[in-house]
Amino acid sequence: MSNESTDEGDIETGETHEIRSSVEERYRKVFEHNNDAIMIVNFETESFVDVNPRACELLGYSREELLSMEPEDIHPDDIARVREEFISQVKTEGTGFTDDLTCLTKDGDEVQTEISGAALEPADGADAAADAEPKQMVAMLRDVSDRVRNRRQLEEKVERLDRFAGIVSHDLQNPLSIIQGHAELARQTGDVKHFDAIEDAADRMEEMLSELLQLTREGDLVHERTEVDLAAIAETVWTDCDMAPATLEIESSTTFQADRDRLYELFVNFFENARDHGGSSVTVRVGVLEGPEQNGFYVEDDGAGIPAEDRDDIFEWGHTTTGDGTGFGLAIVAEIAEAHGWEIGVGESANGGTRFEVTGIDS
Known part of the structure; x- marks a missing residue:
């Protein structure tokens, strides 16, 4: 009986190991081939434990270079906010997110990103106690440069429309008043010279509107x-x-x-x-x-x-x-x-x- 139990235990152990290996392989493929930059960060040292190829591509560093760096090296202007709003949130809540994060590449270029992350459970062993604090986190950076650029373009278009409305409401008042005034005088006196003033004011309004439309045209100028x-x-x-x-x-x-x-x-x-x-x-x-x-x-x-x-x-x-x-x-x-x-x-x-x-x- 004892031999049979031992054999069954060995079979279960082998199956568990095989399942675990299969799961690890799946996660490794997700890590290696993800379109987002993925970085494993040590909470205590704020150093990179592992990075995927997309992270190297996004930031322009080799894997070895990134593993010798810290988050502050790629977020020099935002590191305080990263610590306060993101890392602390992951520590306390297990997950976190922040947007409008500027990354600095090896060439000195700025890349607009958003970052999400989650705490990693302690590895098997002594640190795997129920109350053990996670020592690492996974951070995923997504390049949102196109989104930010489109948003800024939209904001510029809205600003143009606001200026257009302001100019129309303000600068068209004068020729409009001229038209109204001379139309009333023409009605009262019958003097045709008022029609010349009306025509000049109308031409003026047409010119202004034409130029304004050039400035507020849709699409690229x-x-x-x-x-x-x-x-x-x-x-x-x-x-x-x-x-x-x-x-x-x-x-x-x-x-x-x-x-x-x-x-x-x-x-x-x-x-x-x-x-x-x-x-x-x-x-x-x-x-x-x-x-x-x-x-x-x-x-x-x-x-x-x-x-x-x-x-x-x-x-x-x-x-x-x-x-x-x-x-x-x-x-x-x-x-x-x-x-x-x-x-x-x-x-x-x-x-x-x-x-x-x-x-x-x-x-």
Whole structure:
């Protein structure tokens, strides 16, 4: 009887071992092939005990490098919050979660992640007592960079719509009041001259709405880029805008990649701004910036120029220094330049007028 019992015990032990090995193998595959970065962390030393290949890929370190590091090395800006909100929660409740966690890669790039984790039960043996505190945790980091980027884009769109609503409600009041006032006078007096004022105010509203819609259009402002010639597009826009008797001088030219339609709009607003502020006979010069680190072009005029104290505000929505300006033309210019990844600055031309410089363009 005793021999039979021993044999049965050996069989059970073998089956248990086989089951345990099978389960461990499953968990090992989940660990190795998971799309999330998985890291085993020692609570006491705050060191990494094990990491999966995805963790190495996400952070740019080898497994050996990560095992010699601590969480603080990859969360330098968020480590206090990680300890207070995440590690402590896992210790006390067994599981934890936190989002908006910035990880620093080996190359110094920031990766937006969210992290979830759970305490690991003590291993078999002396530490496996019912009241033993867990010594390790498993932390799973998920790359949510795309989600964060989309959220920020959505927030920017909402902000644009808010600004759009504010500008519409504020800046359309003046031409609307003009229309209402002259319509009443026309009704009372029958004088047709009031219809001219109404027509001018309606045209003004149409112009404002057109420019506002450019700034609040859905989707990306810049689409397919093609090679464009600086002189050619400037001359085309000049002709289309019927700028005479103003004068255009092309001092130099180059070719670069840009969304031609958006670049066309940029020059339209540059030239109209020069005429609005420099007069109908203004001279506008277009050329390539000189210097090894100045990849770009300039547009300058011989008008009155912009006072130094106003230069920081001219690209703001609704900012204008003329009584009939919309204040959106240069805001559109700034939006188009930013969408291309360019930078735009403003200064004084050699003739005392305004000089815009667009830089950061890859030839």
